[in-house]
Amino acid sequence: MKQSLNFLLEIDQLKQISRRTYISDGSRNENTAEHSWHVSMMAMTLWETYEHKENVNVQKSVKMLLLHDIVEIDAGDTYAFDLQGYQDKQNRERKAADRLFGMLPARTGEDFRQTWDEFEDRTSPEAVFAHIIDHIQPLMLNIATSGVSWKEHGIHSQQVLDRNSWIKDISPSIYAQIEAWVEKGIEMGWLKSL
Numbered sequence: 001m002k003q004s005l006n007f008l009l010e011i012d013q014l015k016q017i018s019r020r021t022y023i024s025d026g027s028r029n030e031n032t033a034e035h036s037w038h039v040s041m042m043a044m045t046l047w048e049t050y051e052h053k054e055n056v057n058v059q060k061s062v063k064m065l066l067l068h069d070i071v072e073i074d075a076g077d078t079y080a081f082d083l084q085g086y087q088d089k090q091n092r093e094r095k096a097a098d099r100l101f102g103m104l105p106a107r108t109g110e111d112f113r114q115t116w117d118e119f120e121d122r123t124s125p126e127a128v129f130a131h132i133i134d135h136i137q138p139l140m141l142n143i144a145t146s147g148v149s150w151k152e153h154g155i156h157s158q159q160v161l162d163r164n165s166w167i168k169d170i171s172p173s174i175y176a177q178i179e180a181w182v183e184k185g186i187e188m189g190w191l192k193s194l
Contacts, residue, residue: 068187071096156192
């Protein structure tokens with residue numbers, strides 16, 4: 001039990017990891033713990049409308065979403081459009097996963113690490129669904145906050161579309177929502193248009 005309690009205390013640090021996305025009222029940046037909770041709720045809520053729901057165990061996707069950003073305690077949050085940060089992101093996060101999941105008793109640690117690897121490598125329908133949810137949450141919040149994060153970082157519409165283009169063939173309905181958000185972002189001047 002002591003190992004598990006130490007791990008649980010360690011992951012409380014997620015509340016201190018600030019992300020670039022703002023909470024829906026635009027008053028402050030969200031933290032990683034809030035993000036993990038929000039994407040988990042989104043998965044449970046949006047699963048019913050997902051084109052491939054019959055292939056997805058939503059509880060497994062939620063587990064992935066609760067675990068996926070724990071590594072940010074050591075690796076930090078890498079902004080979606082930070083090309084330099086993405087160069088060593090995988091190495092930083094895998095090293096963090098080794099340490100953090102290694103804090104747990106063997107069976108739980110191995111289970112959490114396997115679930116995290118499955119999410120990272122997108123090797124199951126649950127991991128693909130979880131990745132889709134993880135990608136659309138910041139878009140939804142950018143629309144709710146009048147694109148504050150997009151404007152702060154000078155993001156243009158093609159960056160958003162390119163980052164999410166892989167979703168188009170998997171979930172046309174979700175991709176149509178992404179396109180609608182991008183169009184609104186351009187129309188309102190929140191996203192630069194090329």
